[in-house]
Amino acid sequence: MDVTPGGSSPAAPGGLPASAAAISLQDIRKQYPDSTVAVADLSLEVKAGELVVLIGPSGCGKSTVLRMINRLIEPTAGRILLDDEDVTAADPVRLRRRIGYVIQNVGLFPHQTILANVGTVPRLIGWSSARIRTRSEELLELVGLDPATFGRRYPHELSGGQRQRVGVARALAADPVVLLMDEPFSAVDPIARARLQEEFLRLQAEVRKTIVLVTHDLDEAVRLGDRIAILSQGGKLEQYDTPAALLGEPASPFVREFVGTDRGIRRLAVTPVTRDLLDPPDASTEPGLPTVRLGSSLYDALATMLTSNADHARVTGDGEPLGLLSRHRLLSIDYPADPVERA
Ligand SMILES: Nc1ncnc2c1ncn2[C@@H]1O[C@H](COP(=O)(O)OP(=O)(O)OP(=O)(O)O)[C@@H](O)[C@H]1O
Numbered sequence: 001m002d003v004t005p006g007g008s009s010p011a012a013p014g015g016l017p018a019s020a021a022a023i024s025l026q027d028i029r030k031q032y033p034d035s036t037v038a039v040a041d042l043s044l045e046v047k048a049g050e051l052v053v054l055i056g057p058s059g060c061g062k063s064t065v066l067r068m069i070n071r072l073i074e075p076t077a078g079r080i081l082l083d084d085e086d087v088t089a090a091d092p093v094r095l096r097r098r099i100g101y102v103i104q105n106v107g108l109f110p111h112q113t114i115l116a117n118v119g120t121v122p123r124l125i126g127w128s129s130a131r132i133r134t135r136s137e138e139l140l141e142l143v144g145l146d147p148a149t150f151g152r153r154y155p156h157e158l159s160g161g162q163r164q165r166v167g168v169a170r171a172l173a174a175d176p177v178v179l180l181m182d183e184p185f186s187a188v189d190p191i192a193r194a195r196l197q198e199e200f201l202r203l204q205a206e207v208r209k210t211i212v213l214v215t216h217d218l219d220e221a222v223r224l225g226d227r228i229a230i231l232s233q234g235g236k237l238e239q240y241d242t243p244a245a246l247l248g249e250p251a252s253p254f255v256r257e258f259v260g261t262d263r264g265i266r267r268l269a270v271t272p273v274t275r276d277l278l279d280p281p282d283a284s285t286e287p288g289l290p291t292v293r294l295g296s297s298l299y300d301a302l303a304t305m306l307t308s309n310a311d312h313a314r315v316t317g318d319g320e321p322l323g324l325l326s327r328h329r330l331l332s333i334d335y336p337a338d339p340v341e342r343a
Pocket residue numbers: 032033034036037038056057058059060061062063064065216
């Protein structure tokens with residue numbers, strides 16, 4: 001589906017929509033009048049189309065960083081660039097129309113229909129009502145809500161998870177260059193949350209926005225993030241890495257403690273089944289064994305074996321049998337040594 005407004009934005013080199021911007025935080029600082037330093041000196045680069053998760057203990061400055069990007073909070077010092085444009089010099093109202101913002105509990109307007117809620121920003125920037133309607137219906141479909149069923153309803157007539165999807169649709173409506181999300185899924189129960197996360201990943205594969213997402217939940221960070229930035233008090237960047245590198249090579253005792261002792265399980269979730277883990281196919285034992293695909297996560301492979309009460313799984317690629325993965329092999333993978341443990 002074409003999700004650019006009116007389908008008019010040209011694709012940029014690399015297949016990304018022209019409307020995803022890179023973000024560059026350069027030595028940003030936020031000090032409040034009472035002299036609290038929420039963020040001391042943070043630099044962070046986010047590539048166009050990348051999904052970066054900010055995580056860290058309560059009060060470390062995650063929301064402050066997010067809100068400085070759309071200037072709901074003015075930085076005390078430093079520069080923030082969207083591509084080459086200096087955000088700190090831009091008109092804040094115009095800027096916020098180019099940056100989608102999704103918060104916990106969404107903040108939908110209670111007396112407006114779902115369609116009207118989704119069309120909020122396009123209305124502000126003066127689109128025709130026909131274009132707003134088409135765009136809003138398209139977005140509702142994209143987030144998995146049938147416009148004919150949900151478009152005329154009011155927010156209180158939706159479940160929490162459905163409202164959260166409307167929040168995402170609303171944030172995407174005017175094709176923002178960046179999407180900021182502050183604990184977007186934390187108000188829904190764990191099952192709805194897992195489904196929302198999955199759907200959100202599918203949506204991101206389609207729209208490829210530059211996304212900065214704040215969460216308290218490490219599993220969510222590992223599942224969603226292309227890269228994860230772990231912050232400690234004062235917005236200090238402890239590590240900025242892919243989920244696998246972060247779990248496999250925590251850069252400091254702080255990070256190691258933060259990612260916790262169930263790191264092994266999480267690591268299974270970000271490590272794929274590869275050919276070098278397989279024993280040769282064995283026609284005599286294979287019938288009846290569960291099947292997993294090459295490239296699926298070791299975590300999923302283990303879960304499949306456990307639910308089938310099997311010690312092996314058949315591994316296939318493009319429908320062809322490639323070999324057998326044993327539970328023993330899966331659980332005895334020799335990960336590279338943890339540099340913090342070695343030290
Ligand atoms: N108006 C203010 N005046 C003084 N200090 C403030 C103000 N607003 C926020 N702070 C402080 O700035 C720090 C960072 O707050 P922020 O909300 O960014 O943290 P956070 O990491 O998002 O926290 P949480 O995970 O609990 O939501 C906190 O210590 C907070 O108390």
